[in-house]
Amino acid sequence: xxxxxxxxxxxxxxxxxxxxxxxxxxxxxxxxxxxxxxxxxxxxxxxxxxxxxxxxxxxxxxxxxxxxxxxxxxxxxxxxxxxxxxxxxxxxxxxxxxxxxxxxxxxxxxxxxxxxxxxxxxxxxxxxxxxxxxxxxxxxxxxxxxxxxxxxxxxxxxxxxxxxxxxxxxxxxxxxxxxxxxxxxxxxxxxxxxxxxxxxxxxxxxxxxxxxxxxxxxxxxxxxxxxxxxxxxxxxxxxxxxxxxxxxxxxxxxxxxxxxxxxxxxxxxxxxxxxxxxxxxxxxxxxxxxxxxxxxxxxxxxxxxxxxxxxxxxxxxxxxxxxxxxxxxxxxxxxxxxxxxxxxxxxxxxxxxxxxxxxxxxxxxxxxxxxxxxxxxx
Amino acid sequence: xxxxxxxxxxxxxxxxxxxxxxxxxxxxxxxxxxxxxxxxxxxxxxxxxxxxxxxxxxxxxxxxxxxxxxxxxxxxxxxxxxxxxxxxxxxxxxxxxxxxxxxxxxxxxxxxxxxxxxxxxxxxxxxxxxxxxxxxxxxxxxxxxxxxxxxxxxxxxxxxxxxxxxxxxxxxxxxxxxxxxxxxxxxxxxxxxxxxxxxxxxxxxxxxxxxxxxxxxxxxxxxxxxxxxxxxxxxxxxxxxxxxxxxxxxxxxxxxxxxxxxxxxxxxxxxxxxxxxxxxxxxxxxxxxxxxxxxxxxxxxxxxxxxxxxxxxxxxxxxxxxxxxxxxxxxxxxxxxxxxxxxxxxxxxxxxxxxxxxxxxxxxxxxxxx
Numbered sequence: 001x002x003x004x005x006x007x008x009x010x011x012x013x014x015x016x017x018x019x020x021x022x023x024x025x026x027x028x029x030x031x032x033x034x035x036x037x038x039x040x041x042x043x044x045x046x047x048x049x050x051x052x053x054x055x056x057x058x059x060x061x062x063x064x065x066x067x068x069x070x071x072x073x074x075x076x077x078x079x080x081x082x083x084x085x086x087x088x089x090x091x092x093x094x095x096x097x098x099x100x101x102x103x104x105x106x107x108x109x110x111x112x113x114x115x116x117x118x119x120x121x122x123x124x125x126x127x128x129x130x131x132x133x134x135x136x137x138x139x140x141x142x143x144x145x146x147x148x149x150x151x152x153x154x155x156x157x158x159x160x161x162x163x164x165x166x167x168x169x170x171x172x173x174x175x176x177x178x179x180x181x182x183x184x185x186x187x188x189x190x191x192x193x194x195x196x197x198x199x200x201x202x203x204x205x206x207x208x209x210x211x212x213x214x215x216x217x218x219x220x221x222x223x224x225x226x227x228x229x230x231x232x233x234x235x236x237x238x239x240x241x242x243x244x245x246x247x248x249x250x251x252x253x254x255x256x257x258x259x260x261x262x263x264x265x266x267x268x269x270x271x272x273x274x275x276x277x278x279x280x281x282x283x284x285x286x287x288x289x290x291x292x293x294x295x296x297x298x299x300x301x302x303x304x305x306x307x308x309x310x311x312x313x314x315x316x317x318x319x320x321x322x323x324x325x326x327x328x329x330x331x332x333x334x335x336x337x338x339x340x341x342x343x344x345x346x347x348x349x350x351x352x353x354x355x356x357x358x359x360x361x362x363x364x365x366x367x368x369x370x371x372x373x374x375x376x377x378x
Numbered sequence: 379x380x381x382x383x384x385x386x387x388x389x390x391x392x393x394x395x396x397x398x399x400x401x402x403x404x405x406x407x408x409x410x411x412x413x414x415x416x417x418x419x420x421x422x423x424x425x426x427x428x429x430x431x432x433x434x435x436x437x438x439x440x441x442x443x444x445x446x447x448x449x450x451x452x453x454x455x456x457x458x459x460x461x462x463x464x465x466x467x468x469x470x471x472x473x474x475x476x477x478x479x480x481x482x483x484x485x486x487x488x489x490x491x492x493x494x495x496x497x498x499x500x501x502x503x504x505x506x507x508x509x510x511x512x513x514x515x516x517x518x519x520x521x522x523x524x525x526x527x528x529x530x531x532x533x534x535x536x537x538x539x540x541x542x543x544x545x546x547x548x549x550x551x552x553x554x555x556x557x558x559x560x561x562x563x564x565x566x567x568x569x570x571x572x573x574x575x576x577x578x579x580x581x582x583x584x585x586x587x588x589x590x591x592x593x594x595x596x597x598x599x600x601x602x603x604x605x606x607x608x609x610x611x612x613x614x615x616x617x618x619x620x621x622x623x624x625x626x627x628x629x630x631x632x633x634x635x636x637x638x639x640x641x642x643x644x645x646x647x648x649x650x651x652x653x654x655x656x657x658x659x660x661x662x663x664x665x666x667x668x669x670x671x672x673x674x675x676x677x678x679x680x681x682x683x684x685x686x687x688x689x690x691x692x693x694x695x696x697x698x699x700x701x702x703x704x705x706x707x708x709x710x711x712x713x714x715x716x717x718x719x720x721x722x723x724x725x726x727x728x729x730x731x732x733x734x735x736x737x738x739x740x741x742x743x744x745x746x747x748x
Contacts (some may be wrong), residue, residue: 084437087456087466113458119534119563127565133442133457144424145442167565167666174565 024155024211030057030148034130035110036177038099041185041209046099046108049180049192052130054161056183056192058209060152067105067139069352074371075141078359082135082143088113095368096131098347098359107137107349107357107370108146120171124286127173137370156211162195175201181235185209191250193236200232204250206267216269220252222260223274226283228328230274238290240301244319251318253287253303258325259335277325278318279334281311291348291356295375302356303337304348310340342373394470396494398501401459403432403468403492405452420445421478429474430454433467441466462498462612467491498612505530505609507619510601511661512715514687515622518629519595522717524572525661526603526619531567533608535560540607541572546598554592567610569662593625629716630723633657635708635740645701645746653691653706660713661688667709670695673702688715699746706742 033052044064094115114129161179207215260275285307299315344361351357643649
């Protein structure tokens with residue numbers, strides 16, 4: 001997912017085009033085992049994280065024709081339309097991730113035929129199937145396949161990913177699917193959250209882009225208020241770059257559901273960093289996505305929560321000095337937030353400067369809808 | 379331009395067909411020069427769809443797939459296999475092909491249509507039950523879990539209909555397993571875990587006192603997996619499976635790791651480390667919860683296997699053994715087939731006078747000499 005930096009708060013991060021270096025760029029087929037996570041980088045580059053192969057592809061899909069949004073987008077029964085393309089029923093269709101090209105406003109979806117594989121309410125899409133199809137949704141509403149049999153790309157192998165056999169006992173899934181649990185491009189670097197094979201497995205990896213050199217890997221530790229303990233094995237589920245008084249941080253959210261700040265300057269290779277838990281959003285839920293935006297002159301961060309809908313934070317509240325959460329709590333705690341009335345949202349992405357693109361299940365008819373939400377009006 | 383070679387194609391010779399074995403839709407009888415030219419540069423699917431497309435049931439959006447051309451034949455293969463038992467429609471429009479080629483449309487060429495369906499009954503099953511744990515033919519009356527391994531991933535839903543525990547008269551044992559409409563599967567969908575109803579096994583619970591354990595000592599039982607059990611493609615098994623076993627008295631003893639025998643390999647090779655337990659253990663937990671660490675506390679990579687009716691654990695290290703002290707770490711959750719742990723019985727909390735509520739990790743030390 002591409003996340004725009006908060007234009008006011010992020011002053012030290014520069015979202016610039018990469019140097020005109022074609023090093024490592026080849027044209028040919030992509031043979032990924034799983035399209036695990038998506039993020040947009042500079043100049044229309046689409047990053048595809050492949051947890052099963054422990055590899056990241058930077059795809060140049062030649063998708064850089066600027067498009068200015070003139071009308072709202074709404075596509076009903078997205079799963080029904082994709083089902084026809086996959087030769088399956090709508091209830092087979094599983095959308096794993098979404099990213100929007102900030103230049104062309106094309107939305108990209110990773111898809112599998114695996115939705116009937118869910119056997120536990122705790123499983124996420126990547127736990128039950130590997131996505132093997134990449135689709136593009138144009139601002140005109142067309143859905144088309146993006147074939148990767150001959151594409152300009154560069155690749156990056158992730159060292160020491162979590163073992164392929166390791167299981168997550170309580171939800172019957174493979175830890176390997178979270179070798180890459182989220183990716184974000186910011187300021188010339190690709191930030192890759194996931195699990196390593198180290199004892200403290202939750203890891204943030206940082207790579208320069210265009211890819212060169214090994215990058216860094218830092219193990220992460222958090223205090224988990226609703227569990228009442230320190231944790232090092234739960235991967236970051238969604239994160240954003242976030243600046244506080246000129247100092248860059250990563251704002252990360254976890255299962256069940258702490259919100260944690262990590263200073264970027266501490267993300268050194270082989271270091272172990274303890275984050276500051278600044279909010280607990282209530283247990284029994286996943287943070288599915290995070291997005292930041294500006295509305296009526298004010299900056300916001302929104303967490304898409306699997307149980308509680310859209311949780312809206314004012315950036316200025318997140319930036320205030322916090323008393324870290326270091327003891328067990330019940331319910332919610334820390335930085336205040338406003339729940340918005342949007343049940344069933346699964347993915348949220350910036351869609352131009354004044355809209356978000358939401359992938360949401362209609363709670364009354366069960367239909368999956370892709371639609372824009374105007375941020376000046378929430 | 380590849381289409382430039384299209385001559386006046388007689389529509390009558392063109393034939394649209396489907397081959398279930400290869401999941402391929404064919405157009406035969408085209409002018410031989412056409413597929414040859416196509417082979418070099420097949421147009422994008424979005425373009426080809428207007429000429430030749432396959433649809434799922436009554437959908438109007440074409441199925442994703444690959445087009446290839448060879449000889450006098452054009453082929454379409456879907457990205458995912460066609461779903462057995464479901465209707466698919468193929469449409470080939472020769473006129474559209476001519477239009478695409480910028481040629482005058484020949485008269486009398488309405489699109490060719492074909493409706494096809496793969497008959498699930500006609501498909502050859504590919505999947506079988508490969509193993510059941512416990513592998514012994516005698517089990518304790520308080521057996522907690524049975525694992526059924528399949529050779530390929532299974533449809534997880536509705537498994538309860540296809541798995542039965544029969545008594546020696548061939549009658550199903552009622553409420554034998556914990557409610558399991560969709561079953562408890564490993565991430566690959568190849569291992570099904572059946573829990574014999576824990577409420578009926580735990581002493582002190584109403585279900586145990588009222589119904590007793592599902593398995594009674596001195597009797598014989600049969601676990602049956604029906605042939606109709608579906609694999610992930612919706613196909614039945616190659617054959618049904620059954621395993622007969624007899625039942626002995628309840629086992630209310632903990633595995634005693636201090637009675638375990640560790641065969642220590644020598645330094646400099648990759649001989650297996652063999653751990654012989656004092657009793658049979660739960661196959662999945664035995665395989666997963668034992669780890670070898672070196673003196674620095676680093677886990678050793680290698681392959682593990684469980685053998686000899688789950689009484690023996692084998693570890694072949696990835697790298698050669700170096701002389702020194704090692705630790706075999708035995709996870710707190712290791713259990714025997716009746717759920718008894720090394721430091722706690724399965725129902726110890728409920729048992730009268732139960733003391734050891736917490737299970738703990740156990741460590742065995744060994745040394746590799748030169």
